[in-house]
Amino acid sequence: MTTASAEVFPASGTNGTFDPSAVKPPFFDINGKKPIHYGVLLFPGFQALDVFGPLDVFNSLSMLYHFPTKLTMLAADGSPVETSHQRAGNQMFSHPETNVSQSLIVDRTFQEQLDIQQAGAFADARGGAIDVLIVPGGVGTRNDMDAEIEFVREIYPDLKALLCVCTGATILARAGVLDGRRATTNKRAYTWATSTGPNVKWVAEARWVVDGNIVTGSGISAGIDATYAFVGLNYGETIAQELADSAEYVRWTDPDHDPFAKRWNAGNA
Amino acid sequence: MTTASAEVFPASGTNGTFDPSAVKPPFFDINGKKPIHYGVLLFPGFQALDVFGPLDVFNSLSMLYHFPTKLTMLAADGSPVETSHQRAGNQMFSHPETNVSQSLIVDRTFQEQLDIQQAGAFADARGGAIDVLIVPGGVGTRNDMDAEIEFVREIYPDLKALLCVCTGATILARAGVLDGRRATTNKRAYTWATSTGPNVKWVAEARWVVDGNIVTGSGISAGIDATYAFVGLNYGETIAQELADSAEYVRWTDPDHDPFAKRWNAGNA
Numbered sequence: 001m002t003t004a005s006a007e008v009f010p011a012s013g014t015n016g017t018f019d020p021s022a023v024k025p026p027f028f029d030i031n032g033k034k035p036i037h038y039g040v041l042l043f044p045g046f047q048a049l050d051v052f053g054p055l056d057v058f059n060s061l062s063m064l065y066h067f068p069t070k071l072t073m074l075a076a077d078g079s080p081v082e083t084s085h086q087r088a089g090n091q092m093f094s095h096p097e098t099n100v101s102q103s104l105i106v107d108r109t110f111q112e113q114l115d116i117q118q119a120g121a122f123a124d125a126r127g128g129a130i131d132v133l134i135v136p137g138g139v140g141t142r143n144d145m146d147a148e149i150e151f152v153r154e155i156y157p158d159l160k161a162l163l164c165v166c167t168g169a170t171i172l173a174r175a176g177v178l179d180g181r182r183a184t185t186n187k188r189a190y191t192w193a194t195s196t197g198p199n200v201k202w203v204a205e206a207r208w209v210v211d212g213n214i215v216t217g218s219g220i221s222a223g224i225d226a227t228y229a230f231v232g233l234n235y236g237e238t239i240a241q242e243l244a245d246s247a248e249y250v251r252w253t254d255p256d257h258d259p260f261a262k263r264w265n266a267g268n269a
Numbered sequence: 270m271t272t273a274s275a276e277v278f279p280a281s282g283t284n285g286t287f288d289p290s291a292v293k294p295p296f297f298d299i300n301g302k303k304p305i306h307y308g309v310l311l312f313p314g315f316q317a318l319d320v321f322g323p324l325d326v327f328n329s330l331s332m333l334y335h336f337p338t339k340l341t342m343l344a345a346d347g348s349p350v351e352t353s354h355q356r357a358g359n360q361m362f363s364h365p366e367t368n369v370s371q372s373l374i375v376d377r378t379f380q381e382q383l384d385i386q387q388a389g390a391f392a393d394a395r396g397g398a399i400d401v402l403i404v405p406g407g408v409g410t411r412n413d414m415d416a417e418i419e420f421v422r423e424i425y426p427d428l429k430a431l432l433c434v435c436t437g438a439t440i441l442a443r444a445g446v447l448d449g450r451r452a453t454t455n456k457r458a459y460t461w462a463t464s465t466g467p468n469v470k471w472v473a474e475a476r477w478v479v480d481g482n483i484v485t486g487s488g489i490s491a492g493i494d495a496t497y498a499f500v501g502l503n504y505g506e507t508i509a510q511e512l513a514d515s516a517e518y519v520r521w522t523d524p525d526h527d528p529f530a531k532r533w534n535a536g537n538a
Contacts, residue, residue: 035366048328049516052321055371056489059317062369063354063408071369080374083324085332097304100331100340102324105349105372139332188515219517220325224490246457247318248488248529260517 020156021181023213025233027161028131035068036160039113039130041171042073042081042104043148045088045140050165051104053223054134057231060243067235072130074113075106076147088140110151117158133159136223137166137186149174161213163230165223169216173197181211186219187258190266204267205258218258225252289425290450292482294502296430297400304337308382308399310440311342311350311373312417314357314409319434320373322492323403326500329512336504341399343382344375345416357409379420386427400429405492406436406455418443430482432499434492438485442466450480455488456527459535473536474527487527494521 028036038058040051055071062069075081084101086094108116116128133155152175156162164172169185172178173196184206185193194202203209208217208226210233217226228251232240244251261267297305307327309320324340331338344350353370355363377385385397402424421444425431433441438454441447442465453475454462463471472478477486477495479502486495497520501509513520530536 035364035368038369047325048321049325052317052325052371056316056318056321059352059354059369059371062363062367066364068364068366069369070367071371073371083328085328094331095304095335095337097337098331098339099304100307100328100338102321102328102340102342103374105374187517219515221493221516221518245529245532246488247490248456249490250528259519260514263514 020177020214021212023161025161025210025213027213027234030067030235033068034127035070037070037072037129037131038134039072039074039132040134041136041148041151041168042075042106043138043140043143043145044082045085045138045143046081046083046136047138047166047220048083048102049220050136050138050168050223051134053221054163054165054227056247057224057227057243060246061231061235061239064243064246065235065239072107072113072128073104074108074110074130074151076110076151078106078109080105083138085139088138088143110147114151114154117155129158130155131160133162135162135164135168135171137164137168137170137220141167141170145171145174152177159213161215161230161234163215163217163226165217165226166219167193169193170196172214172216173200177214178216181214182209183211183214183216184209184218185216187260187264187266188219190261190264194267202267205261206255207252207258208255210255219260224249229255289446289483290481292430294430294479294482296482296503299336299504302337303396304339306339306341306398306400307403308341308343308401309403310405310417310420310437311344311375312407312409312412312414313351314354314407314412315350315352315405316407316435316489317352317371318489319405319407319437319492320403322490323432323434323496325516326493326496326512329515330500330504330508333512333515334504334508341376341382341397342373343377343379343420345379345420347375347378349374352407354408357407357412379416383420383423386424398427399424402428402431404431404433404437404440406434406438406489410436410439414440414443421446428482430484430499430503432484432486432495434486434495435488436462438462439465441483441485442469446483447485450483451478452480452483452485453478453487454485456529456533456535457488459530459533463536471536474530475524476521476527477524479524488529493518498524
């Protein structure tokens, strides 16, 4: 276990030879001296539970266990990012007097993070490098995602793992990092979401899918189960179960159990 | 249904005669002209899923249906509020190099909201009055909660309903609004949490409890089920189920089903 990190961590700048499908969990050494550094990709109109399903698990992991852990919130610019679907350009549904939104503080811009990732030779700067990127979905994924897609494309070869939820898979698909790999996504938005990645091996009936170092969760609440699975793979099942019990959450432990594929007629399930 | 709102809305300034235990759901008229206005009470060290379990449901409700809906994030002062348990004063557990936190933007301070609530005679100002307050728990509830307790005590008689999650019930208990009423709370923290309300009829084995116009959820993830129950009671079961299906969430529909009371030995269950 203690050598797993060195074996699986794709060295920076080796994009040409790095074979992500050969990477298997655990994706990092949980007992290493450097914190495991999680980053969250935010954009206007992100789905709140896509972010906070996973983050609540990592918040509790960081509180209840002695693993050094860091978290950085990332977005195209440094302004707070809001969930609002209306200001994200989706005016279809709501009553005109509706105004429901939460705004999250951003720690770094995509470019600031990429600059840190690329300063690989400098130990201090590497302490600020992201190991795991969390990518949510939401109605905002229907907008221009050029900055987010390019960020995923550039940072992915330097990551130990990627965890994505819901229509966040469309950002990964458009970045090309899912090409030739198995992945799942939101079942209600399945037809559109899968159209963004013609070379992806989409799995309609799945709560989550692990392929290489990419974990994709199904729609919204599935991010919670995908995250406990991620924690189980990397920190061990005992810790994953203890965290779920603390959150009074009954995990879905079968990745293939997914009644929502049929409910939403995803992939003609 | 269209007259329910007038019947159940406790008029401002009638604290002396208002009997909250007589209030029954639906707590408001979903077809009214004024938006139903939700407020969220934030404090440093709040548990993220206690807030975003409920808010993701209300976010989707506001996007998918034509009910006018508003949301205001409230805290003691106007600065962003963070989940960090370390900066909330809980240094017990984490590795010293751990730094995991998310920060939410605040819309109004408690005092600004109370000033709006008390300007009852002015229609414009009433448009800014909160109808439903959402109160999360989290490790921060172990700190000085004087401002939060006083805010709940002052605003409660002017609310249509109160929805609380996890150790958020300790804020309500200390504000006195749960006295003589049935309520539940986090099962792992049950002994401490229930000690804050000696006059509350605590229910150990419950996913959520409805008593009068107060809905209390059990620990962390139970806020999701309590919120779907709240939506079912006020907006109807069809809408609650459609929202849960959209979130790919399998609801717990029995409020008394709670394996976590036994798991954490709450109330000697």
